[in-house]
Amino acid sequence: MSQLQLDKLTKVFTDDDGSDIVAVDGVSIDIEDGEFLVLVGPSGCGKSTTLRMVAGLETVTSGDIRLGDRTITDQKAQERDIAMVFQSYALYPHMTTRENMSFGLEESTDMSTDEIYDRVEQAAELLGIAALLDRKPTELSGGQQQRVALGRAIVREPEVFLMDEPLSNLDAKLRSSMRTELQRIQEDLDTTTMYVTHDQTEAMTMGDRIAVLNDGRLQQVGTPLECYHRPANRFVGGFIGEPxxxxxxxxxxxxxxxxxxxxxxxxxxxxxxxxxxxxxxxxxxxxxxxxxxxxxxxxxxxxxxxxxxxxxxxxxxxxxxxxxxxxxxxxxxxxxxxxxxxxxxxxxxxxxxxxxxxxxxxxxxxxxxxxxxxxxxxxxxxxx
Amino acid sequence: MKEFFERVRRATSGRSADRGAGADGSDPEESDGPAESGAAVTDGGVATGSDRGGTTGDDPGALRRAFDRIDDRLGRDFVESSPFWLPAFLLMGFFVYGAIGWNVLISLTDYRGFGTVDYSQLDFDMYVRAFQSSAVQQAAINTFVLLLGFTIVCLIFGMLLAILLDRRVRYDNSLRLIYLLPMSLSFVVTAQFWLWMYDYSNGIVNQVLGLVGLGPYNFIGNPQLVLGAVIFALVWQYSGYAMVVYLSALRAIPDEHFEAAKVDGASVVRMYWRVIVPQLRSATISAAVVIMVFALKAFDFLYSLVGGYRPPNGADILATLMVREAYQNTNWAYGSAIAVILFMMALAVIGPYLVYQYRNDAL
Structure with missing residues (x-):
């Protein structure tokens, strides 16, 4: 658990015809230890790219990412001690729930099989999926798969959770109940979390703070109510709030x-x-x-x-x-x-x-x- | 020939008579069954259902239920649709399965040389002779080695190529074409081509090995090397196929699986080994089946390699042996027996695959 700092983070993609596309433009955010920060913005605003840079899945064009007191900008994804929940869950289809959840621990730590077993049991207990541990992903419902994906991140006990629209594949009822559950779990674990969504309701209800992004630029960082009542600009005013x-x-x-x-x-x-x-x-x-x-x-x-x-x-x-x-x-x-x-x-x-x-x-x-x-x-x- | 047809006619008429007797004798109502059920359809199926349920107690009822089940399975338009599938069914049945059956029949005779086949004396003499023959044993071993060696090397090589191409190297489209092109060549071309490559004094393989101080080797003449050389040439030709199958399977795996494995801390090798390769299982099975069937058909390659029935020492496989026995030595029955053994090997390869596909409802 650590503070996560993004310092003037920039990502430029080069198009096939050689022209540059600035996906993320000088984004600086400090995420406090244990904070739940929601990165929100319309499609294509660069929020996922930002998250993927933190995960190490995209290279950084310029700027720095610091986790605690180490700079992880050029570190490989494998070495960052970060867990990520994907929108599509990305569960390994040939592995059971237990194997899916153990995989990260087996690969990133030298824990014994027994320790891994205990950790997985614990996390499964927390998420209410203990009964599903021996099933394959195809035998699980969408909501259950979502929990497994979450469990896979939790067992790692990483310094940072990254979540890329984890609830967007669920139906509306399940989404709102998972919203509260996710908040509860995050508060229990007290792990620094960066959560990407395009849904301003999720941003308002879940985040300790919201970072609003548009066209790769950071528009405002603040508590949900600050962003709602004191929008820094017209974009934030229009984006936050429904209608x-x-x-x-x-x-x-x-x-x-x-x-x-x-x-x-x-x-x-x-x-x-x-x-x-x-x-x-x-x-x-x-x-x-x-x-x-x-x-x-x-x-x-x-x-x-x-x-x-x-x-x-x-x-x-x-x-x-x-x-x-x-x-x-x-x-x-x-x-x-x-x-x-x-x-x-x-x-x-x-x-x-x-x-x-x-x-x-x-x-x-x-x-x-x-x-x-x-x-x-x-x-x-x-x-x- | 006449006797054969006589025998077949007797067998079939006997069988149909048997069946007729069984159907008539066991259940007198059976003859008006269709009319009854046809009528029942108009006034609701419940009556027929209970009717049939009433006769379940004894044997005829069970038979009738079995018939009903067949009807259910084949569907009501079984007869109406027959013009569409029946011709193909009959042609296939006659030319493929009929021919296989005839071949099996010949293998049970002692037919050899010129003359007519004598079907009066059917026994397994030819199989006994084949299993005792050291030539057949050696050919079977060679076939087996070729089958496994070629398939495994081809799959591994194809998978590695596919993984490299999938990692979005430059020019991957043209590379894919280059690897796939050899497959379009005929075995005859490949054989001639590799014959030159393997040439003892001028072949490029020996020239290259000579650069690093090895050889020269007599790849075709040395019985210990020839099978390996043949496998290598076949791998060169068919690994492109395995690559294409694997590549499409790899492209179907979502990027998130690679990324999730990376974030989970797996190195590239571990990621492929634990997350990606296990997901290529069905691609492996389908590619393996096709490649194995090619391996069993390697006859034309070996035939073209030497331009005759006698492949190089150490590379004799069942297919070449079979053709040599039949067409060079006119041991028709013996050749047929070897053909049946080869057929059984092919069936052992493809049978489990068909069952697997059938279970998965893919067939």
Whole structure:
């Protein structure tokens, strides 16, 4: 168990025609001892490449990887004392569960057969797969295979766990139960873990911290709630959260934001924050939009309900501005309202966009100029 | 010849009479069985089911159930589909299995020289003679050595080539072609080609060995070397085939298995030995079967090597011996007996494979 440091890690692939593709661009992250760090981003953002560089399965173009006090950048995968769980599980099909789990110990340590046997039994006990030890992978269900893959990593008692979308081949129910179980196991073992996923729900629920990656660049590293409430830029704001944050392109005109359909007055404090920009992007989370009967102040706008997606506990309401009703593809935005409230498609409603909850991003760089007002972020932290 | 057909006719009519008697005598209802079941289909199968269940107690019922089972297995359109499979079935049955059967029959006679076959006296004299003959024993041993040596070396060499190619060396497509090309050559060409290569005074093999101070060796003339030389030439020709089979099997193994083994701490050699090679089991079996069958058919190679029935000393195999006995010495019955022995060896090779495939539902 050790601290894992990525220092300006860069990976450049050379294409067949000789052009360079930068997959990972100067990523620096410090992962504390025992921390669960989730690397999240859309497909092709370089998160898997980053993980594979840490595993030693990809060479590093530049930068350093340090594990504890040794630099492992140029070490072979075999020597790194790292265990990895693959998306496809990669169980050896000709070996039983027990042989699959023993393999790593047999190859990487000089433990006796008895010791290996005990370790495997222990890990199998922890994962509830003790009864499956003599079966072959083909005789296991997807969830069981997943546990074996996890067990294969756990028995090694490595310094770092690397997990490459380990839950994405499971069905939704199993995935959410494995999510909690994985967290429990990681907390029990207290092993530094780097977990790659494209699923922001997994990132939010599992990680001690999240690292958001886009186009090979690190966008933000922070606790899940920091990333949610204080996105460093427009990408993070849009990526974290489901349904995504609503964005409106606006022009700054003095102390108000103006677009074709909106005219949003700003308080003096907020106006200061955007003073340096001409054009900004206004971001508002769906749950922060309130649907009211009549405009209470000048932050409320007349809209028409386009579609309602009921989800039981809450409804996603897709709204459009009234003058768009005749358009082919009206520009809609989402509000989340209580599941009990009755809203029907076609109904005119008033959407209130409270200024406290508004995020403002620079339209060119995407950097956050102002994040929502929170009384105290620390109070909403689930754990420290 | 006439007697033979007479005998066959008697045998078949006897058998069919037997069967007819059995069917008629054991179960009087059997004749209207099809009509009954045909009618039953229209008003639901339950009635027939219970009906048949009622007769299970005694022997005729069991026979009938067996017939039903055959019907079930062959399917209802057995007769309708017969124009499609029956011609091929009959041709195959006559020319392949009929010929094998006839060959077995001849091997039981004493047929030799010119003249007609005498089927009146069938015995195993020829087999006794074959098993006692030192020539047959030596040929059987040679066949066995060729079979095993050629197959094993071919598989190992092919696997190593495939692993090297799979590690994405440069130009792997053209390399694959180069290794596979020898297989397209006829045995006649390969034999002539290697005859020159192995030439005592001018052959390139001896020239090369001469560079490192070895030889020259008389590869073809020396009875101790000739079988090895033949195996080497055949390996040269067929390892490409093993390589292609292994390569496709290797490409089917997901990259994650290699990577997982690496992360698990296995060295490259250990990774291949414990994780990859065991997964090539079915590829090994199918490649081995094909290569073994080639080994048993090495007759044309040896025939072309010397341009005659008498292969070099120390390289006589059952196939060459069989042809020599039959066509050079006109010992037809004796040659047939050797052919049956060879056939049994081939069957011993391919039989388990067929059973294995059948069990895996691949056949």
């Amino acid at each position: 995504s944050m609503n964005f409106f392109e606006m022009t700054v005109e003095g102390d108000r934001l103006v677009s074709d359909r909106l005219n949003y007055p700003l308080s003096a404090e907020t106006a200061d924050a955007v003073a340096g920009s001409d054009r900004v992007t206004l971001g508002i989370r769906p749950e922060d939009i309130e649907i009211v009967d009549r405009p209470a102040d000048d932050h409320a706008f007349e809209t028409v309900v386009d579609v309602v997606e009921p989800r039981g506990n809450e409804n996603s309401v897709y709204l459009m501005f009234g003058d768009q009703e005749t358009e082919e593809n009206p520009e809609t935005f989402v509000a989340i309202v209580n599941g009990m409230s009755r809203v029907e498609a076609g109904e005119p409603v008033v959407a209130h966009v409270p200024e406290d909850a508004v995020h403002l991003f620079d339209a060119d760089s995407g950097d956050a100029l102002r994040n929502r007002v929170l009384d105290d972020l620390d109070e909403t932290e689930p754990r420290v």
